[in-house]
Amino acid sequence: MTYFRRSMSILLFAFSFSLVAQEANYGNQQLFNEFTYREGNVYRSASGKPGxxxxxxSADYNLEVSLDDKNHMVSGKVTIQYTNNSPETLDFIWLYLEQNRFTENSRGTLTTSVLGSRYSGDVEGGLELTNISAKTKTGTSSKHLISDTRMQLFLxxxxxxxxxxxxxxxxFKFKVPVEGMDRMGRLDTKMGTIYAMAQWYPRVAVFDDVVGWNTExxxxxxxxxxxxxxxxxxxxAASDQTVVCSGILQNPTEVLTKTQLExxxxxxxxxxxxxxxxxxxVGKPISNLKNKGTLTWHFKMENTRDVAWASSKAFIWDAARMDLGDGKTGLAQSVYPIESDGSKAWSRSTEYTKGSIEYYxxxxxxxxxxxxxxxxxxxxxxxxxGVSFCSYKSKEAGLWGVTDHEFGHNWFPxxxxxxxxxxxxMDExxxxxxxxxxxxxxxxxEYPTDTDKPRGIVKYLTFENREGIDTSPEVAHARNLAYTAYYKPAAGLFMLREYILGTERFDNAFNSYIRNWAYKHPQPNDFFNHMENVAGENLSYFWKGWFYGNGNxxxxxxxxxxxxxxxxxTVENNGQIPxxxxxxxxxxxxxxxxxSLPVEIWQRGNSWTHLLKTKKSVKRVVLDPNKMLADINTLNDTWDKK
Structure with missing residues (x-):
């Protein structure tokens, strides 16, 4: 009896194992595995919050500069109060000197194709620095090394x-480039030059808990x-210049006319x-204080990561109130030359700015x-x-699109x-x-949008020379960067909201991510972890497949x-992303x-059969009927009764 029972147990175990072996196919397990080191620590929690x-x-800046609009020069002084809140001592401070990009021998110039690109030209600039010092309680040091667009300042x-x-x-002193890599520069117009000033002062690089000094x-x-x-x-600047800048103007009565103040x-x-x-x-006495040789415009901005400004005697200037919620208001403003004026052009810029800011x-x-x-x-x-630079040629949908996009960046990054x-x-x-x-x-x-049509990027997703979202922007091919940085990640978030999680779960997680990382420095894993923890969903398969892979x-x-x-x-997974x-x-x-069938149906293999209980006759079955997915082959998404 003991032998019989033991023999039967062995036979039953063997039979059960045989059934499991037929059912299980662990070839898809790698699609669902964790793909990066995502454990938490005291600095960054496993829940995706700051630890x-x-x-x-932190770095507080005092900047005093002058604009010489005859020679297109900016000169001035920067004083930075830098605080080391990290748990380690620092032997030196790294700073960025981004105007050094505009020289013949900069790394940027030497790595730009001879065929040209958005980043070509402007090689007669660069920063001229004097009186460099770093003062602590123990003493002052001026020892430094400059390497391309970076400076190492020893303490x-x-x-x-x-x-x-x-x-x-x-x-510091530099000549304003004409085309500052499409990020800043100067534009000659009928009534004067427009100076769009950014990356214009030496600034401290970020020291963080992930890589230490960020010195790319x-x-x-x-x-x-x-x-x-x-x-x-x-x-x-000269008294005929109108100056706008990030932050709040501190001395309006000194630089604006009575009419402008009203x-x-x-x-x-x-x-x-x-x-x-x-x-x-424009160009008439009502728009400036010509009895003054120069005017100094004073601005302040708190808890910000940067400031930019613009100056010109060619500016039309308009503004309107913004409703920011909870009784708080702000001021949307636009400055533009007469070449950009018009009801289909920049005359609507402030309306667009107001609408964008209020929505976000x-x-x-x-x-x-x-x-x-x-x-x-x-x-x-x-x-x-607080400041966006947009093409003076933009009109209608184009002007709305670029205005909305650039002001959207106030949230990211x-x-x-x-x-x-x-x-x-993570920002684009x-x-x-x-x-x-x-x-x-x-x-x-009023204007169209097609981000809700992820299938619109299928041509890129099937492009032989496509690159993944995780491709460095410096490495990505120029024709691919728009997809790797902008369109593909946006399509991924759309699918996550509208198809995978649903709007309520996604919005709870996404808005919580913004709240928790406001004015802080999140990494990709912080975003992944926080979305999963708030939404209550393991999304490793999606992060790995869409954001860190090139499959479809x-x-x-x-x-x-x-x-x-x-x-x-019976449905089948013919692609690489479940x-x-x-x-x-x-x-x-x-x-x-x-x-609705959960993603787990693909854990054991690439084919799944679902039992549909019905007494009716099936005429048609369509996968993804609302066309929410960037499915590269829509020809196999529909079954029709023949």
Missing amino acids: PEYWQN DKPLAAKGGEVTISMN PYLGAGEFYCEYGDFDVKIT RFSQAEKSDKTVYIIKPDE SKTYFPYPYHNAINVAANVGGMEYP MIVGSNERRYPW GFNTFINHYSTAAFNKG IDMSVSDVKPHEGNYLI MPVELQVTYSDNSTENV
């Missing part, structure tokens, strides 16, 4: 951890990663655009600055805290301070994603057949039924 000992350093003694302070100061050179495609701090900025007061209360300088006033402020996170200023320049589109130089998808992709919803909402859908989505309905009075529907399955079944009486 209990999270830290970041007399290591800067103390957890609160050590150093005062860095230097004088400024080559061109990669943008910026900055510490937060308070800025005090004084800009001296109009400013009116604009602060108006939802309609109000002229500060009218088109027919209400939907995601309150806009933290008082002013939002759109500047018409020879820059296609570039963002800075100005509020959520990600590293643009390493991870452009996120911003392109939220642009879709703001465009759909603006003026009851391709699911199909391969068979539908009767089975014991019901139906068996996804949940949404089916729409149409019956012979033209009624429909939706079927």
Whole structure:
């Protein structure tokens, strides 16, 4: 009896193992495995929040500069109060000298194709520095090394951890480039030159808990990663110049005429655009204080990672009130030349700026600055805290699109301070994603948006020379960068919201991510972890497949057949990225039924058969009926009864 029972147990075990072996196919397990080191620590928690000992350093700036509009020169002094909040001492401080990009021997120039690109030209610039010093409690040091667009400033003694302070100061001077890699520069117009000023002062590089000093050179495609701090900025220019800058003007009565002050007061209360300088006033006494040789414009901005400014005697200037919620208001402004004037062009810029800022402020996170200023320049589109540079040629949908996109950047990366130089998808992709919803909402859908059509990027997804989202912006081919940084990550977020998680779960997680990382420095894993923890979903398969891979989505309905009075529907995963399955079944009486299958059906293999319990006759089955997925082959998504 004991032998019989033991023999039967062995036989039953063998039979059970045989069944499991037939059912299980572990070839798909790698699609669902974790793909990076995503465990938490005291600085960054496993839940995707800043950890209990999270830290970041800070830098406050005092800037005093003068604009010489005859020789196109900027000169001045920067004083930086830098605080080391990290748990380690620092022997030196790294700073960025981004104007050094505009020299013949810069790394950026030498790595730009001879065929030219957006980053070509402008090699007669570069920073001229004097009186460099770093002063601590123990002494002063001027020892430094300049390497391309970076400067290593050595200290007399290591800067103390957890609160050590150093005062860095230097004088600087540079010639304003004409085309500053489509990010800043100068534009000649009928009534004068427009100066769009960015990357214009020596600034501290970020020291963080992930890589230490972030010292990637400024080559061109990669943008910026900055510490937060308070800025005090004084800009001296000829009295016929109008100057706008990030932050709030501190001395309006000293630089504006009585008429302009009155109009400013009116604009602060108006939802309609109000002229500060009218088109027919440009170049006339009402628009400036000509009895003064020069004027100094004083601005302040708190808790920001950067400031930018613009100056010209050619500016038309208008403004309108922004409603930022909770009783807070701000001022949307635009400055532009007469070449850009018109009801289909820049005369609507302030309306666009107001609409964009108000939407994002209400939907995601309150806009933290008082002013939002759109500047018409020879820059296609570039963002800075509170200031955007957009093409002076833009009109209608094009002007709305570039205005909305650049001001959307105030949320990514100005509020959520990600590293643009390493991870452009964390600002460009996120911003392109939220642009879709703001465009759909603006003026009851006045302008079209197609981010809700992920299949629109299938041509790129099947392109032989495509590159992944994780490709460095400096490495990505110029024709691919728009997809790797903008369109593909935006399509991924759209699918995550509208198809995988649903709007409520996604919005809870996404808005929580913004709140928790406002004015901080998140890494990709922080985003992944936080979205999963708040939404309650393991999304490793999606992060790995879409954001860190070059595979594609391709699911199909391969068979539908009767089975014991019901139906068996077989779906297949022909691609490299598993996804949940949404089916729409149409019956012979033209009624429909939706079927949802979880992503876990693909864990054991690439084919799955679902039992549809129904007494009706099935006429048609469509996968992804709302066309939410970037499925590269739509020909196999539909089964029709023949």
